[in-house]
Amino acid sequence: MTYRAPVADMLFSLRHVAGLEAALASGLHGDLAVADAEAILSEAGKVAESLIAPLNRIGDRHGTPLNDGAITTPPGWREAYQTWIAGGWNGLSADPDHGGQGLPLVLNAACNEMWNAASIAFGLCPLLTAGGIEALAQHGSDDLKTRYLDKLVSGEWTATMNLTEPQAGSDLALLRSRAEPTGDGRYRIVGAKIYITYGEHDLTDNIVHLVLARLKDAPAGTRGISLFLVPKVLPDGSRNDLRCSGIEHKLGIHGSPTCSMAFGDNGGAIGWLIGEENRGLACMFTMMNSARLNVGLQGVGIAERAYQQALGYARDRRQGRAPGAPETSPIVDHSDVQRMLLTMKAFTQAARGICYLTAAALDAAQGPEGQGAHDRASLLTPVAKAFSTDIANEVTSLGVQVHGGMGFVEETGAAQHMRDARILGIYEGTNGIQAIDLVARKLPLNGGATVRAQIARLRQTAEGFLKAPDPAFGSLGARLRAGIESLDRATSFQLKALASNRPETALAGATPYLRLFGLVQGGACLGRQALAANAARKAGDTDPAHAGRIALARFFADNLLTAAGGLEESVIAGGRFTEDAGLALAS
Numbered sequence: 022m023t024y025r026a027p028v029a030d031m032l033f034s035l036r037h038v039a040g041l042e043a044a045l046a047s048g049l050h051g052d053l054a055v056a057d058a059e060a061i062l063s064e065a066g067k068v069a070e071s072l073i074a075p076l077n078r079i080g081d082r083h084g085t086p087l088n089d090g091a092i093t094t095p096p097g098w099r100e101a102y103q104t105w106i107a108g109g110w111n112g113l114s115a116d117p118d119h120g121g122q123g124l125p126l127v128l129n130a131a132c133n134e135m136w137n138a139a140s141i142a143f144g145l146c147p148l149l150t151a152g153g154i155e156a157l158a159q160h161g162s163d164d165l166k167t168r169y170l171d172k173l174v175s176g177e178w179t180a181t182m183n184l185t186e187p188q189a190g191s192d193l194a195l196l197r198s199r200a201e202p203t204g205d206g207r208y209r210i211v212g213a214k215i216y217i218t219y220g221e222h223d224l225t226d227n228i229v230h231l232v233l234a235r236l237k238d239a240p241a242g243t244r245g246i247s248l249f250l251v252p253k254v255l256p257d258g259s260r261n262d263l264r265c266s267g268i269e270h271k272l273g274i275h276g277s278p279t280c281s282m283a284f285g286d287n288g289g290a291i292g293w294l295i296g297e298e299n300r301g302l303a304c305m306f307t308m309m310n311s312a313r314l315n316v317g318l319q320g321v322g323i324a325e326r327a328y329q330q331a332l333g334y335a336r337d338r339r340q341g342r343a344p345g346a347p348e349t350s351p352i353v354d355h356s357d358v359q360r361m362l363l364t365m366k367a368f369t370q371a372a373r374g375i376c377y378l379t380a381a382a383l384d385a386a387q388g389p390e391g392q393g394a395h396d397r398a399s400l401l402t403p404v405a406k407a408f409s410t411d412i413a414n415e416v417t418s419l420g421v422q423v424h425g426g427m428g429f430v431e432e433t434g435a436a437q438h439m440r441d442a443r444i445l446g447i448y449e450g451t452n453g454i455q456a457i458d459l460v461a462r463k464l465p466l467n468g469g470a471t472v473r474a475q476i477a478r479l480r481q482t483a484e485g486f487l488k489a490p491d492p493a494f495g496s497l498g499a500r501l502r503a504g505i506e507s508l509d510r511a512t513s514f515q516l517k518a519l520a521s522n523r524p525e526t527a528l529a530g531a532t533p534y535l536r537l538f539g540l541v542q543g544g545a546c547l548g549r550q551a552l553a554a555n556a557a558r559k560a561g562d563t564d565p566a567h568a569g570r571i572a573l574a575r576f577f578a579d580n581l582l583t584a585a586g587g588l589e590e591s592v593i594a595g596g597r598f599t600e601d602a603g604l605a606l607a608s
Contacts, residue, residue, distance in 0.1 A: 037549050065110070093223060099223060102176075133315055142275065143276065160248075177226075178229055181218065185217075191454060198235065210263075210289055215282075216448070227253050233248055318409070321372045327420035368543075370547060378542075385397075400459075404455075420439065453531075482545045486548070500582050501582065
């Protein structure tokens with residue numbers, strides 16, 4: 022089954038969860054109108070469906086073979102990429118001064134979801150370029166911006182992020198790549214990197230590598246890391262001293278080349294400093310934070326794709342008799358299959374709302390709200406990344422289950438979604454690292470005021486069910502209020518543990534805390550959709566999707582949000598395992 026962009030659902034989430042209409046009314050996005058946003062999403066959906074989606078299976082089967090240091094992308098990849106950038110999609114939210122369209126990040130987020138739903142392996146390439154654009158725009162010298170930004174914004178060149186090394190993994194303090202100044206403003210880079218997405222390919226003539234390395238006599242640890250721009254092709258047209266030294270053979274996303282890179286075989290790859298010496302990690306985090314939100318959107322996209330395929334299969338596949346049916350029924354009529362499909366859809370739409378909220382906060386940070394919105398985006402980013410990619414793994418696994426035995430064979434494509442999704446909880450910071458970031462760094466922001474403000478926003482949504490009661494909501498409002506109180510108590514516990522110098526207690530409950538946060542925030546997102554849908558129905562809007570939105574929110578509350586109380590207990594009491602973990606693991 023192919024992909025159909027759920028433009029109506031996406032636009033509804035943008036309007037009623039991410040607050041697009043309020044942002045437009047405030048003038049935050051100039052003269053952009055809702056009709057413009059709808060037109061953009063509709064056109065992006067057509068591109069995703071007709072241009073990119075047909076490549077998904079081809080990429081999985083063909084892979085990215087490496088021969089004599091050159092990688093060949095799957096058939097049709099290069100042509101599709103050139104068509105895609107010709108449409109201006111690569112620079113949708115980039116600065117118009119460098120050829121971008123200057124549209125809101127939240128609209129670009131919705132488009133990114135579609136590119137990755139169509140083919141996550143294809144969508145990875147522009148994802149990294151977007152982060153490179155942001156890092157260079159914020160921290161690069163005027164000369165580097167003049168030389169590289171226009172090409173990156175257009176998509177004529179692509180960018181990579183070179184962090185990981187064989188001995189380091191996620192611990193960047195262990196990086197060994199070194200940089201030596203040449204005396205003319207340039208540096209020679211020597212070192213080896215692994216897991217470099219699109220580190221080599223044939224889509225463009227040049228690849229701009231952003232590389233972390235150490236200067237001689239730099240401070241130890243992460244304080245001594247600098248960031249360098251190291252192009253595949255130098256400004257004079259000659260080839261730089263870098264190469265793809267190997268290709269990874271992966272569980273999934275076979276259409277995306279994941280490379281090991283060697284810098285400086287012949288004296289050193291030429292690079293230029295981005296930002297200040299020994300401050301490279303701060304610059305790179307600009308790129309990483311952008312990537313983390315976009316990886317969350319990858320999770321939403323592949324979950325949506327898996328749900329659509331499972332639903333289509335369930336409608337066609339006949340097996341057994343549903344209660345009261347006179348003959349063999351489509352499996353979609355069986356209660357347990359309905360439960361699985363509703364779980365897939367509810368998780369996907371909840372994660373979509375969280376990601377769009379995060380992108381909207383980043384947009385708002387550029388307006389009058391400023392730092393407050395930036396802090397809110399910082400709080401939500403690890404939740405958007407980890408919750409969305411966790412549910413992607415769950416949803417794609419359910420997709421295989423709905424297919425039954427046919428899901429375990431490759432012909433249906435359900436297995437590919439599950440394989441492709443597995444990396445999402447690992448790269449750009451494992452989801453355990455996201456949970457640590459949320460608890461140790463984001464909860465204490467402004468003395469806890471940022472997270473308290475977000476919980477207050479959740480309560481406002483819950484209060485909406487008291488102000489506009491309707492039998493159609495069932496126990497939705499009560500369930501949401503109970504989940505919010507669980508989150509509030511768990512948050513108080515975590516803040517107290519951090520303030521009492523008991524970080525091990527807080528970190529032991531970090532992962533269940535993030536899941537709790539995601540469930541409650543996701544439930545609130547669906548709750549806002551239900552409130553908006555009910556208001557539209559009462560105003561005479563006969564769109565049948567409104568009843569479905571209310572029913573989906575109610576399903577989430579009754580079947581998924583009920584885990585909030587148990588997660589609260591895991592946060593508060595579950596951390597005791599650290600006291601005797603050694604004993605338990607040794608036995």
